[in-house]
Amino acid sequence: MAVSSRRLQKELREIKENGTPVGITLLQADDFATWFLSIEVLGETLYAGEVFALKFRFDPQYPISAPAVQFVVDDYYKAPVHPHVYSNGHICASILGSEGWSPVLGVISICITLQSMLASCKERKPPPDNDGYVQRAPENPKKASATYP
Amino acid sequence: MTDTQNPPTINDLRVKLCYICREEEFHDKPAEPTVQWVHPCNCTLVAHESCLLSWIQSAQQDSKRAPNALKCPQCGAQYELESEKPLTLRILNSFNSVLQHSGKLVTVVGTVGLAGACCFGVYVACTSYGAYALQEFIGKELYDILLTDDPSNWPYHAYINLPLIPISLIFSRTSFFQSFPLPPLFIAWATSQPVTTTETLMRATWNPQHNVSHSFPFAPIMNWPPSPLMASILFPMVNRLYRKYFTQFRHWVMGTQPAPRPPVRRIVWDFNEDGPGQIRVGINAAVEEANGRPRRGGQQREGNRAGAEENNHGEQDQDEQNADPAAVAERTIRVTSGSLGCFIGGALLIPSISNFMGSLLLRLSKYSSLLRWFLAIRPGKTSSSPVDSFAAWFSKYDNGNATPMRQFILGLRTATYTFFGGTKVFAESDPVWWRNYIGLGIFVLGRDCLNLLHLYLTKREIETRRIKSRSFAGIDIHELDLINPPRPAKTDTNTPA
Numbered sequence: 001m002a003v004s005s006r007r008l009q010k011e012l013r014e015i016k017e018n019g020t021p022v023g024i025t026l027l028q029a030d031d032f033a034t035w036f037l038s039i040e041v042l043g044e045t046l047y048a049g050e051v052f053a054l055k056f057r058f059d060p061q062y063p064i065s066a067p068a069v070q071f072v073v074d075d076y077y078k079a080p081v082h083p084h085v086y087s088n089g090h091i092c093a094s095i096l097g098s099e100g101w102s103p104v105l106g107v108i109s110i111c112i113t114l115q116s117m118l119a120s121c122k123e124r125k126p127p128p129d130n131d132g133y134v135q136r137a138p139e140n141p142k143k144a145s146a147t148y149p
Numbered sequence: 150m151t152d153t154q155n156p157p158t159i160n161d162l163r164v165k166l167c168y169i170c171r172e173e174e175f176h177d178k179p180a181e182p183t184v185q186w187v188h189p190c191n192c193t194l195v196a197h198e199s200c201l202l203s204w205i206q207s208a209q210q211d212s213k214r215a216p217n218a219l220k221c222p223q224c225g226a227q228y229e230l231e232s233e234k235p236l237t238l239r240i241l242n243s244f245n246s247v248l249q250h251s252g253k254l255v256t257v258v259g260t261v262g263l264a265g266a267c268c269f270g271v272y273v274a275c276t277s278y279g280a281y282a283l284q285e286f287i288g289k290e291l292y293d294i295l296l297t298d299d300p301s302n303w304p305y306h307a308y309i310n311l312p313l314i315p316i317s318l319i320f321s322r323t324s325f326f327q328s329f330p331l332p333p334l335f336i337a338w339a340t341s342q343p344v345t346t347t348e349t350l351m352r353a354t355w356n357p358q359h360n361v362s363h364s365f366p367f368a369p370i371m372n373w374p375p376s377p378l379m380a381s382i383l384f385p386m387v388n389r390l391y392r393k394y395f396t397q398f399r400h401w402v403m404g405t406q407p408a409p410r411p412p413v414r415r416i417v418w419d420f421n422e423d424g425p426g427q428i429r430v431g432i433n434a435a436v437e438e439a440n441g442r443p444r445r446g447g448q449q450r451e452g453n454r455a456g457a458e459e460n461n462h463g464e465q466d467q468d469e470q471n472a473d474p475a476a477v478a479e480r481t482i483r484v485t486s487g488s489l490g491c492f493i494g495g496a497l498l499i500p501s502i503s504n505f506m507g508s509l510l511l512r513l514s515k516y517s518s519l520l521r522w523f524l525a526i527r528p529g530k531t532s533s534s535p536v537d538s539f540a541a542w543f544s545k546y547d548n549g550n551a552t553p554m555r556q557f558i559l560g561l562r563t564a565t566y567t568f569f570g571g572t573k574v575f576a577e578s579d580p581v582w583w584r585n586y587i588g589l590g591i592f593v594l595g596r597d598c599l600n601l602l603h604l605y606l607t608k609r610e611i612e613t614r615r616i617k618s619r620s621f622a623g624i625d626i627h628e629l630d631l632i633n634p635p636r637p638a639k640t641d642t643n644t645p646a
Contacts, residue, residue, distance in 0.1 A: 003170055003200075010171040063169060064207050099213050102222030103169040103204055104194065 004062040005032040011106050024111045033058060036072065039111050041119045053077040054114065055089075056107060057140070066101035068142040069110060081124045084117065088134045090141040092127065093117065156622035159188040159195055163630045169200035176632050187618045189228045190221035193628065198616055205230070206611070233613035238606040245603070248491055255490030272312055279311030282318070282500035288507075288581025319496040377582060384586065391594075399601055403608060499589065506588025507581060514584075524584040 012029055020026060020037075027036040035056040041047045053072035059065055071079040071089035079085050084092040094100035095113055127133065137144050159165070165174045165186050174180050185198040205228070208218035219228045266274065284292040296303060375383065400406065514520040626635050 006172070007170050061207070064204055098211055099217075103200075104222050106171075 002032075002060045003064075004058050004060050007063055008032045008035075008058060008107075011108070015108065020108065021112060023115060024108065027053060035107065037107070037111055039115050039118075041115060043119070045119050046121055046124050047080055047118050050080065051077075052080055052118075054111065056110075063103040063106070066096055066098060066142070067107070067110070068140050069096050069114075070141045080118055081126055082118060082121055083123070083125055083127055086127055086130055086133050086137070088137060090133070090137055090144060096141070156620040156624075157626060157629060157631055158620045159186050159618050161621075161629075161631050161633070162195070163632045165195050167197045167200055168194045169196050169204055172197070187616045188621065189616045189618065190224050190226035191619075191623060192221060192224035192226070193621075193624060194221060194223055201228075201616055202614055229617040231615045231617055232610050234610055235606065237602070238610060241599075241603040241606065252491030252494065255494040257490075259490065259493065275312035275315050276308070277311075278497065279314035280307075282314050283311070285500040285504040286582055286585050288579065288585075290579060291581065315497055318499055319493055321496070380583070380586065387590075395597055399604075402601060402605055502592055503585040503589035506592050507585035510584045510588050510591075524587065525580050526584070 008029075009032070015026055023040045023042050025038045027038050029035045035058075036053055037056070038051050038053045040049075040051045053076075055070055055072050057068040059067075070091060071077070071085060073079050073087070073089045079087055079089045081087075086092075091114065093113065095105060095110065133144075160176075163176050165176075166172075167186075174184070174186070186195055187198045187201060188195045189201065205218050208214040219230060220226065221228065263271070280296065280298075283296060287295070296307060510520070510524060511526065514524055514526055621629060
């Protein structure tokens with residue numbers, strides 16, 4: 001079995017045994033290629049009461065290579081309006097790029113990081129170059145040339 | 150028992166949890182077969198050595214991550230990597246980085262220079278470089294007969310041929326034009342006639358009977374060394390054979406399997422040069438079918454390798470790609486030396502290198518008559534002897550009453566002699582160009598071997614890597630899950646358990 005499957009199995013077992021942190025729910029993990037989790041920010045923040053879904057895609061190199069993570073944008077879920085989140089769901093976070101990623105991180109720690117990224121937001125505002133980026137961005141956020149504003 | 154003099158090590162942990170693959174190992178249930186664990190830093194992270202090595206390797210291949218490849222992602226401590234690094238590898242590595250730095254310098258200087266010069270400047274620079282390259286390559290003596298230093302004597306084709314020399318040299322280094330760099334530099338000169346300088350004019354005036362010696366202006370057909378024109382056509386073939394066998398040799402040394410795809414494509418490209426399109430397509434399909442049908446399993450594996458060598462970020466079967474030290478070694482070197490300056494500077498040095506190697510061979514030939522014969526070293530013509538021209542020869546045969554048939558035969562004869570024998574100018578002077586060709590060939594062989602040695606040693610280095618494990622000194626031992634927990638309050642009075 002590929003290294004990524006074994007590692008994801010461990011992460012899944014841990015979630016099933018110990019549960020997920022507050023505000024984070026596992027929506028779907030049927031295989032070791034794509035997972036969905038939902039996050040919401042609790043307490044007095046700009047996103048109170050909103051629920052967002054995250055889509056994780058893993059390649060066989062995971063955890064040596066970072067997973068592709070983005071917010072789900074469909075009929076039910078929307079991406080949060082945030083200076084580091086494009087309206088197509090792509091996220092500008094250093095830990096998701098190849099330079100910031102390390103195998104110490106995992107699915108749950110990414111969710112926690114993104115949760116606190118939303119919680120600490122002061123202003124509901126899309127990134128400055130949102131329209132241009134959304135037009136030319138590839139479908140997979142890992143293939144986009146990353147810039148961290 | 151643990152105390153500050155003997156801090157616990159990785160072997161004292163009750164449970165080891167790899168921070169990369171998240172596998173656990175209990176001290177009383179060791180894994181079968183044994184797996185090497187390391188504690189490489191100053192925090193509590195531990196990992197399988199193999200996991201950590203593949204993480205380091207993948208980080209080193211990304212130029213942005215490479216500086217942090219050997220740092221713990223949590224505490225930032227530098228990993229200590231031990232591997233077999235013989236002196237030769239270290240010398241070659243530092244040589245590589247010196248080359249890279251001077252390559253950067255060439256890039257900077259070159260960019261500034263080009264921006265400053267207008268098109269004419271570029272043209273003049275290319276032309277004078279071309280003249281210099283030609284002189285380096287065919288030797289001073291022939292250069293003075295065919296071209297001279299004074300541009301007013303130059304034949305018209307020199308103004309097109311010379312500036313193309315540096316350009317073709319540079320293009321010959323790209324993967325699209327893998328043929329030997331010198332044929333374009335040379336073909337036009339193989340048939341060129343001596344230039345008319347004031348000196349030769351003077352001689353003609355004072356010595357009329359000397360110049361009208363309407364002798365045959367070609368050398369005998371089978372001559373040693375081969376005629377320049379023949380050599381320029383032969384060398385690409387020699388080069389192709391050399392590349393083919395050197396690649397096989399390289400695969401043998403590196404222990405890799407030759408990939409079927411790239412050679413197929415190269416053959417197709419060669420047909421592309423002169424064959425009609427339809428034949429090319431037919432051959433392409435036939436070769437691929439022949440390669441693909443008989444063995445399924447083997448083809449699958451070799452296909453992976455082709456992918457591994459060609460695109461670094463292909464997503465298919467990266468497991469195997471990462472595990473192969475030969476492919477990794479190749480990429481590791483490629484990342485560090487791919488600089489534009491190195492590329493162009495290296496291309497423009499070719500004439501000087503071949504000249505240097507040629508004169509080295511000349512010096513060596515003093516000690517061996519066989520080498521002297523092979524290089525066809527001759528004292529060379531003195532400049533005072535007459536040189537005959539095509540025009541004089543033609544006027545002798547073509548007395549104004551030649552039939553078209555006769556003219557055709559004459560033309561055919563000229564072509565045959567030019568191809569196999571070469572002009573007398575070339576045949577009678579010291580064939581500097583010949584030993585330069587040979588010298589360049591030896592240089593290329595030496596360079597390829599050195600490259601291969603570097604690749605091989607790098608591969609060995611990657612295969613022999615070990616990460617140094619440290620003790621847990623400096624960490625509060627009560628944080629650690631030890632097999633033998635520290636006895637409370639005996640060595641440490643601050644923290645009663």
